[in-house]
Each structure stands twice: as C-alpha cells, then as structure tokens.
Amino acid sequence: MAHHIYSMRQAIEENFILDVLKNYTTFSRYFKLVKKIPADSEYEKKKAIRLLTSHVDLLPHAIETKTRIMLDHFQEKTVHEIQGRARAMVVTRSRLHAVKFYLAFQKIMAERNLGYQALVAFSGEVRDPDTGLKYTENGLNHLPPRVSIPDAFKTPITAC
Secondary structure, eight states, X not given: OOOOOOOHHHHHHTTSSOOXXXXXXXXXXXXXXXXXXXXXXXXXXXXXXXXXXHHHHTSHHHHHHHHHHHHHHIIIIITTHHHHTOOOOOOOSSHHHHHHHHHHHHHHHHHTTOSOOOOOOOSSEEEOTTTOOEEEHHHHHOOOTTOOHHHHHTSOOOOO
C-alpha cells in the first residue's frame, strides 16, 4: 500500500502552515520542589519530580490560571493576526492534560461569550482518574458528521 508523508517541515517551507515552534512561549514554574529528607533511596529523584510536576500541572487552579493567561494573550495579541484567521495551539504533556485544558478553555470561553470555540486533538480514549469519566476527541469536539479537525480548524472565527 503506497502512502505519502507530508512533514511539518515541508508544510512550513511551502507556507501551508506557520512554524509553531518559531514563536512558542513556555509557562515558567512558580514553585520549587524541595527535598526534605537528606537520604531517601526509596524514590528515584527524576521520576518523583516528574510525577509531582504532573500532579501540580493537573490541579484545577493551575489549569484555570494558565488557561486564562493563554486566552487573554490570544484575545489581545493573536486573534486579529493573519487577516483575522490566526489560530493558537496548546501542546500538553499528556492526553489527560489536553482534555483538562480543553474543558477549561470551553468553560472560560463560554463565560466570556466568545464567538469561537476550542478544538482538541488526541488519539483513543482518555479516562479522568479524578472523575472516572471517559473522553474521546469526537465526543468533545461535537463536530458535524464528516467534518474533520483540519476542516473545522479552517472555519473562519468571529473576532471579539
């Protein structure tokens, strides 16, 4: 079976998409993990830090705060770019993070009564261990039949 790979690099070179890594912004951490016990051989340090960081990143307050900052930036700086066709992409550390950020974006965007919505992309099914709820990409995006995420992404947005 023949197939073709259209890489991100090629799409950028052909000006089909913008280079998302050219102007990405990281969200700096405002906390430090401090080791309280001088010798703790029970846990591998890197693994413990990764798990603690993931836990902190999934706290509802952290997600809502980061979401509000990203949405403020989008509304103030981005939405009017490229003749009003600009978009933003949030890359998360896991599929669960993607779901939680998507839900936060939906909530805040509804509060602000914005004329556009967020889309989320991930594979398979994500189970939220806090609620037991299961999520799929199709279930969250509520796209009409036969409308793909790339097609929905091309739909014009109403600028606020």
